[in-house]
Amino acid sequence: MRSVFWSLLIISIWITGCNHQAEKSNDQEVQAHPQTPSNQPISLNLGIKVYKQNCKVCHGADGTLSIGGAADLSGSRLPLDSVISIIQTGKKAMVGYKHMLSPAEIESVAQYIVTFRK
Numbered sequence: 001m002r003s004v005f006w007s008l009l010i011i012s013i014w015i016t017g018c019n020h021q022a023e024k025s026n027d028q029e030v031q032a033h034p035q036t037p038s039n040q041p042i043s044l045n046l047g048i049k050v051y052k053q054n055c056k057v058c059h060g061a062d063g064t065l066s067i068g069g070a071a072d073l074s075g076s077r078l079p080l081d082s083v084i085s086i087i088q089t090g091k092k093a094m095v096g097y098k099h100m101l102s103p104a105e106i107e108s109v110a111q112y113i114v115t116f117r118k
């Protein structure tokens with residue numbers, strides 16, 4: 001009887017532990033795919049995340065990769081509002097992100113890519 005008690009206790013601790021793990025990874029999942037509320041603050045961290053998920057494939061980690069004729073972002077001299085409008089509407093092989101990213105995400109990524117400039 002005693003050993004049954006102990007195995008139940010161990011099993012329940014194990015189950016609780018697993019649930020905890022599951023909750024944790026769900027949280028991370030949510031953070032990786034945010035629901036982008038409209039009041040999202042503009043931040044460099046958000047810009048970095050958006051860049052890695054959407055732009056890095058063509059522009060590369062530091063903006064100089066130029067896959068598919070992508071502009072070298074480190075050499076760009078466009079003012080910030082033009083950068084934002086290109087991100088919104090796209091250019092040549094680059095699609096516009098107006099419907100994929102929130103205004104805060106677009107402004108955050110724009111502010112991040114100007115940090116590539118030399």
Ligand code: HEC
Pocket residue numbers: 050051054055056057058059067068069070071073075076077078083086087091092093094095097109110113
């Ligand atoms: C499919 C590849 C591709 C992806 C993905 C992509 N771009 Fe581009 N990007 C391009 C191309 C092509 C151009 C146009 C180059 C030219 O004008 O000849 C461009 C141009 C730009 C320019 C204009 C630079 C200048 O000085 O003319 C900016 C800014 C820019 N991209 C930012 C971004 C951002 C931010 C993202 C992600 C949200 C992104 N791009 C995703 C291919 C891409």
